[in-house]
Amino acid sequence: MDKYKETFGVDISKDVFDVYGSECGHSQFKNDEQGFKLFAKTLASDSLVVMEATGYYHYRLAQFLYKNGIAVSVVNPLSVKRFIQMKLSKVKTDKSDAKAICNYGLSNEVPLYNALTDVQVECLQLFRLLDSYLKKRTATKNKLHGEEVLGIPSKYVYGSLKRDLKHLNKEVKGIEDRLLELVKQDQQPQLTLLTSIPGIGIKKASFLVVITDVFY
Structure with missing residues (x-):
């Protein structure tokens, strides 16, 4: 160096x-x-x-x-x-x-960094938001389980948690769909290559593309 x-x-x-x-x-x-x-x-x-x-x-x-x-x-x-x-x-x-x-x-001969594109920046932001929603969804699922364990869950509390979970599922799906859309737009060849590997579906492949492209 x-x-x-x-x-x-x-x-x-x-x-x-x-x-x-x-x-x-x-x-x-x-x-x-x-x-x-x-x-x-x-x-x-x-x-x-x-x-x-x-x-x-x-x-x-x-x-x-x-x-x-x-x-x-x-x-x-x-x-x-x-x-x-x-x-x-x-x-x-x-x-x-x-x-x-x-x-x-x-x-070591280390690779030089290239600034992220607008698509990569949006992917990074989406990953941050997805991480936040996934944590909230896990917490909501745990709360639902806790109420069920009580044996006599409040209908209002149970209903509120179910509505919250439904909303979080919708938001998670929306983010996953947007990530897939961006990957198809920017990295279709890499996505096609990964989905050709047995056991790797299109959702997992899109995440792998983004992680590799943005974080490394």
Whole structure:
């Protein structure tokens, strides 16, 4: 990775992100627009920033750096984990994680990040919403079961929960349909390839396409 003046490993959490530079060491910034700008000011134009695919948290920073001309790589967390295990590192803190990611970037040819398209951004938003609705649906199902266990459930409570479950099922289906529509629009060849595998239906295939396309 000697074509870059300095490599930075970034470990991101909800509120902050820790950075470890191969030359400048550790620093920390807020995980918001102001923090992004402050971090960008510390980077030379020929720097490389490496971060793990963390679902939601890495996305905004990766997009910001990419749009500001900074080389970014978003890597699979499992690859970094294996790298850490190979190095027999037993101390796990945000600082050590950022350093491990930096060392991973120095030791491996990492792929460069490309900004997400409008379709990919919508898929990411849909996944967030789907995750929220699925959790609510599970909670509602558990409440229904709890009322049934009582043996004499309130008709009003039971009816309210059933209506809530019906609404959540409708919303989940709507999101799944929209995701499938977007995948067909943007990644039909990949979708066709996955559905040709025995045991993988079109819904599961569409999820796999989105997960691979957006998160990795």
